[in-house]
Amino acid sequence: xxxxxxxxxxxxxxxxxxxxxxxxxxxxxxxxxxxxxxxxxxxxxxxxxxxxxxxxxxxxxxxxxxxxxxxxxxxxxxxxxxxxxxxxxxxxxxxxxxxxxxxxxxxxxxxxxxxxxxxxxxxxxxxxxxxxxxxxxxxxxxxxxxxxxxxxxxxxxxxxxxxxxxxxxxxxxxxxxxxxxxxxxxxxxxxxxxxxxxxxxxxxxxxxxxxxxxxxxxxxxxxxxxxxxxxxxxxxxxxxxxxxxxxxxxxxxxxxxxxxxxxxxxxxxxxxxxxxxxxxxxxxxxxxxxxxxxxxxxxxxxxxxxxxxxxxxxxxxxxxxxxxxxxxxxxxxxxxxxxxxxxxxxxxxxxxxxxxxxxxxxxxxxxxxxxxxxxxxxxxxxxxxxxxxxxxxxxxxxxxxxxxxxxxxxxxxxxxxxxxxxxxxxxxxxxxxxxxxxxxxxxxxxxxxxxxxx
Numbered sequence: 001x002x003x004x005x006x007x008x009x010x011x012x013x014x015x016x017x018x019x020x021x022x023x024x025x026x027x028x029x030x031x032x033x034x035x036x037x038x039x040x041x042x043x044x045x046x047x048x049x050x051x052x053x054x055x056x057x058x059x060x061x062x063x064x065x066x067x068x069x070x071x072x073x074x075x076x077x078x079x080x081x082x083x084x085x086x087x088x089x090x091x092x093x094x095x096x097x098x099x100x101x102x103x104x105x106x107x108x109x110x111x112x113x114x115x116x117x118x119x120x121x122x123x124x125x126x127x128x129x130x131x132x133x134x135x136x137x138x139x140x141x142x143x144x145x146x147x148x149x150x151x152x153x154x155x156x157x158x159x160x161x162x163x164x165x166x167x168x169x170x171x172x173x174x175x176x177x178x179x180x181x182x183x184x185x186x187x188x189x190x191x192x193x194x195x196x197x198x199x200x201x202x203x204x205x206x207x208x209x210x211x212x213x214x215x216x217x218x219x220x221x222x223x224x225x226x227x228x229x230x231x232x233x234x235x236x237x238x239x240x241x242x243x244x245x246x247x248x249x250x251x252x253x254x255x256x257x258x259x260x261x262x263x264x265x266x267x268x269x270x271x272x273x274x275x276x277x278x279x280x281x282x283x284x285x286x287x288x289x290x291x292x293x294x295x296x297x298x299x300x301x302x303x304x305x306x307x308x309x310x311x312x313x314x315x316x317x318x319x320x321x322x323x324x325x326x327x328x329x330x331x332x333x334x335x336x337x338x339x340x341x342x343x344x345x346x347x348x349x350x351x352x353x354x355x356x357x358x359x360x361x362x363x364x365x366x367x368x369x370x371x372x373x374x375x376x377x378x379x380x381x382x383x384x385x386x387x388x389x390x391x392x393x394x395x396x397x398x399x400x401x402x403x404x405x406x407x408x409x410x411x412x413x414x415x416x417x418x419x420x421x422x423x424x425x426x427x428x429x430x431x432x433x434x435x436x437x438x439x440x441x442x443x444x445x446x447x448x449x450x451x452x453x454x
Contacts, residue, residue, distance in 0.1 A: 009208055010443045012220055014142045018149075021226040024199045025140055026153050031192025032096060032133035033157030036126040038164045038185055039103075041279055041304065043068075043119070045168025046179035050115075053176065060112045062404055064119060071120035072127040072393035079128030080135075080386020081249075084379065088136040088203045089196065091382075092129055096193040099125030103186030122186065127393065131386035138373040139203045139381070140223075143441045146374070147318035151366040155311040158362055161279075165304030205442070209378045252384055256448055257376065263433050264372040264388035267426040271368050272392040274422035275361050277403050277415070278338075279304075302351065303358045310362030318366055323438045327367040328427025334360040335420040342416030361423075368426065374437040377446035 016022075047061055075095065083091040102122035109115045134150070141149045164182065171178030201223070207216035221231035252261040317326050337360060341353040376384035406415050437445050 005208075007443050009204055009216060009220060010441050012224065013140065013204070014144070014441055016142055016224065016227045016229060018142075018145060019227040021223060022141060022145075022149060024195075025137065026149055027156065028192060028195035028199045029133040029137050030153040030156030031189065031195060032092065032129045033153060034160040034163075035099065035103075035186050035189040035192070036130040037157055037160035039119075039122055039126050040276065041161050041164040042168065042182050042185075044279055045165060045172060046182060049172050049176075049179060050112075054112060056112050058404070062401055064112055064116045066401060067116050068119040068123045069393040071123035073390040075124035075127035075129075076131050076386045076390025076393060077249075077383075078124075079131045080383040080390070082128075083132040083135060083382035083386070084206075088132055088139070088206055088382065089200055090202075092132045092136070092196050092200070093193060095125050095128035095132065096189060096196070097125075099129055100187055100190045100193065101125075103184055103189070106183035106186070107180045123393075126186075127390070128386075131389050132382060134369050135373045135382045135385055136200065136203055138370065138442065139205045139378070144439050145319065147323065147366065147370050147438065148315055150370040150373075151311060151315050151318050154314075154362070154366040154369065155308055158307040158311045158365070161307040161362075162305040205378045249383065249387065251380055252387060257380060257384065259433065260375045260435070261384055261388060263429055264375060264385065265391045266429050267368060268372065268388050268392035269395045270422045270425040270429075271364065272389075273395055274419045275365075278357065278361065278419055303354045306355045306358035307362045310359035311366060313359065314363045314366050317363075318370070319438060321438070322436055323367055323371055324427065324430035324434055324436070327364060327371070328424075328431055330360055330364050330367070331424040331427040334364065334423040338416050338420040338423060342413040342420075364423075364426070371430065371434070371437060374442060374445055375435055378442070 043065060050056070051058065051061065079091060079095055082094070099122060102118060102125050105118040106115070106122055109118050133153075137150055137153055138146060163185070167182050167185065168179075171181055175181075201219050202215075204216040204219040204223075207213075207219065224231045251257055320326075334357065337353055337356045341350070341357055344350045344353050372388055373381060373385045403415055406418055435445055435448070
């Protein structure tokens with residue numbers, strides 16, 4: 001009979017076959033991502049009509065997008081902190097409730113100032129929920145399938161992108177108040193909150209890290225039963241040991257965590273800035289360059305429909321080769337296609353290159369999500385991944401203003417050249433400085449036994 005340790009508990013989870021338990025886990029957690037992406041992308045489709053209805057300058061809406069990023073930053077940091085302090089499950093339920101309430105408020109706004117306040121709260125709840133969902137899934141699934149199951153989550157979650165786009169296309173031009181319904185679609189996130197409450201147990205890795213070995217063992221035994229595996233017997237006398245002290249942000253800047261935190265932060269900053277700038281500003285930039293509102297909304301909806309397809313294309317790749325090298329290859333292709341999009345003027349060329357950009361962005365998303373959650377030890381995993389993600393939102397505070405400045409000073413093409421440079425940086429950073437994680441247990445990665453340069 002073995003004593004419950006992080007290694008033995010992790011090995012038990014890694015040996016489990018893929019069953020309905022994992023599928024329900026993916027579905028429930030994907031809903032947390034789906035509505036975050038609905039919120040992130042809906043603003044791009046309501047922006048042109050709100051400028052007309054409220055007679056407000058584009059700078060006012062740039063401020064809305066920028067300040068909303070502060071809400072996402074706060075949600076990411078606090079979500080990671082509470083997930084490491086209170087537990088993964090409880091934190092998700094708290095933040096998803098905040099998100100649903102904020103979605104209601106977004107349907108009632110009457111001015112850019114009110115929209116700024118409501119969107120900030122919405123992003124706070126959505127981002128807090130999303131960062132915990134990413135970490136939670138990583139801690140439950142077998143190492144050999146960690147990337148693939150995270151990608152399935154991204155596939156389901158990325159359905160929020162075309163959902164926002166097509167609702168924007170059909171509702172906004174025909175109905176003056178259609179944008180309110182688009183913002184209010186987030187209320188349906190309550191359905192997935194219920195699924196998390198019913199299907200997602202507390203992470204046994206988190207329980208063990210906080211001195212609750214007996215409960216961690218019970219959770220793993222229940223998962224083993226659901227997977228058709230005889231529960232292992234184990235001693236849980238480690239419960240007598242004191243729980244580890246709460247994680248602190250300062251720990252991310254010391255020891256082996258410092259390099260990993262810097263790497264994850266830079267990957268999130270460059271990746272999210274490129275992704276959000278393209279999806280948020282492309283409809284408006286195209287409209288400013290002569291396309292009609294209906295045309296830009298239709299084009300944007302078509303591009304958004306490529307998002308789930310791109311995530312699907314990542315499934316056979318993410319656990320097959322070294323994730324860092326695959327991510328670099330995807331980033332290089334993305335940069336090349338962004339450059340082609342920047343000089344495209346014919347509608348067919350804009351459509352073709354735009355679809356490829358959307359595909360490649362979504363292929364890269366699961367690599368970034370799973371990698372940033374793998375490289376930290378359990379005690380600070382949510383705080384590290386969440387804060388790194390949140391720092392990218394701080395950059396997004398100035399991102400809309402930066403895009404506007406590049407467009408005003410250097411023109412349309414220069415915006416996409418800038419995004420191309422950002423698009424390739426994440427893979428370069430991972431290759432140069434990141435540990436190898438593909439197929440490696442979380443405990444081995446945390447122990448630093450994979451130097452990342454094999």
